[in-house]
Amino acid sequence: MNEKERTRMNMKSAVYYGASNIRVEEKQVPTPPAGWALVKVSYTGICGTDLNIYVGAHPRAKGPLVIGHELSGTLLEGHPTLPTGTQVTVRPLLFCGECEPCQTGKSHVCKNLQLVGIDCDGSMAEYVVAPVETIHALPKNVSLKAGALIEPLAVGVHAVRQSGFVPGDTALVFGAGPIGMCVAVSLQLLGAGRVIVAETNPFRLQMAKELGFETIDPQEGSIVEQVLMKTDGNGADFSFDCAGHPSVSEILTHATKIRGTAVVVAAYKKPAPIDLLQAMFKEITIKGVRVYTPKDFEIAAQLLEKPFDFEKLITHVMPLEDVKSGFDMLLSGGNAVKVLISINPEEEVSRGMGSGEQ
Template sequence: MKAIQFLGANKIGVNEIPMPEVPDGWGLIKVSHSGICGTDLSIYGGTHPRAKAPLTMGHEFSGVIAEDAIGFPKGTRVTVYPLISCMECTPCKEGNKHVCNTLGLFGIDAAGGMAEYVAIPLENIIKLSDNVSDKLGALLEPIAVTVHTLRQTGFQPGDNAIVFGCGTIGLCLALTLRLFGARDIVLAETDPARIEIAKGLGFDVINSMEIDLNEFVKERTNGDGFDRVYDCAGAAPVASCLLDVVKVRGQIVIVASYKKPTELPLFKGMAKEVSINFVRVYRQKDFEIAAEMAAKEPLYEKIITHVLPAQKAQEGFDLLFTKGTGAIKVMFTF
């Protein structure tokens, strides 16, 4: 079968590899769509600490069950909860397997879904509604990140919010905030193409390099700041302003994965009694909720900007490394 594989720093290939073995309690999935995540970009660049070549990447994917399995007849349309938890450490035993002490991921620590077929434990397989396309089914993983973000940090309907970053997670989060009942949502982004896509989804978007951010926030919030501030950018210039735009006793949530240490002006946080929360991936319940939400909100699919055949793997990665392409979520079909 064909698979997109990481072969070393800045090297990928579309290779012929053996069909996966399917242990008892696992299912064989014939992959339809598989998306490139920010983690995959780190793997491609050779900077991910756990990814070892040759590796079949991909933890955002959809497909159909290829062989009858318990609870999953052949042909069942599915996506995958891609976390690998030990179930023996303290976090796992306390019901927090998503932050397992040795958390792994299909596509990093085991073969992933950028292939024609992949074997996955049945307990990690999630059925797709008929209202969710194969393409959208491969976007459920990032949607689940945003569902987890709001559920884990106590979001309340009626809160207002600013979201920094209009990549996949930022746009998914904005849509999820709207569905969760946010009163007012503003997005901040500097890339013109992404700004236009965000506006096309019906959001107010500001370019923080072209306006006085503090003045904008004062005017928008009657001088209070935002109830909830979400960092989906992971960039030092964003970190430096988070505490300026949050209200007194408001909440900042770090959703982005920072690749380098950065500074926060912590006295500002103390002065406002701000809470700063961090979130990581998702619980399985979040994935199930994401699947239900995606069935009701077709706009999530507009975040998928490019769908390419697997043979164009290099082109797909190049789109995300090149400025000005307008690429947000790039997927491959098998």
């Protein structure tokens, strides 16, 4: 696509203007700056960060802004090594490259970390631009629909890898939303002996059961007591807080075994209570994790080739014109896990037939 073609072309975009104000409108197709590439978006997911933006609670997201950062699509131009037509996803982190974490190979915790879809226009549009080093080719056997799950799955992979988890261990996951399910799936596929999922939403709890996980329903009694009953009174080797609710932080160290590890995956909006006396008595390690590394992204893409029904996590696929309905459904606690916005689904038909096939 040359400059003249681009300046004549508009694209449909979901533009955030303020709290509960998102509009589908025409914008000019973006021009990738030096070191960035242009991607034609096929699917993009709505995640917890997007919901936070939508309700006007994200401090950095200022309208007008095209939101969205979980995506799959087709590379169009600007990449030095991947050919046009390659089916791709984007690792949407923007980092300064100058701070101590960046200089020591830990750019995912850059002191000035930014994100596509917050600090620049994102993927709820027909086209998006991203730095070339953040663009990853999809494995041959991964559909574009499933490819849009790589970003949240990478969060799960990172949480598991950073926890010190050892195959065969028992893991407890609080929350069966998209991230909780991605943590649970990562644990299962990376060799957990048992994965127990605690969830209050009946729909999500049932999905966890159908996907083969042990479950705990808080309506049936104390979560801690149920965990202890399932683990011979010991607790979980690893507990992952993917719920981000004070009711979970209060019991996190109680549900974790002696010398176990409690991992905080969820982003709490306010300081939360945690029983540090239990952490001291039981010598529990409390670990915080944030987003993912390039290696986590690669592993997440590889996991999508494993024999697991990943697309079952996608409970809704909606056209861009219905994006507001997708946000409202998730905020109302509707029966949903991952909601995808379908933008250029026709690209799926040509999967494996274009110049991106290597």
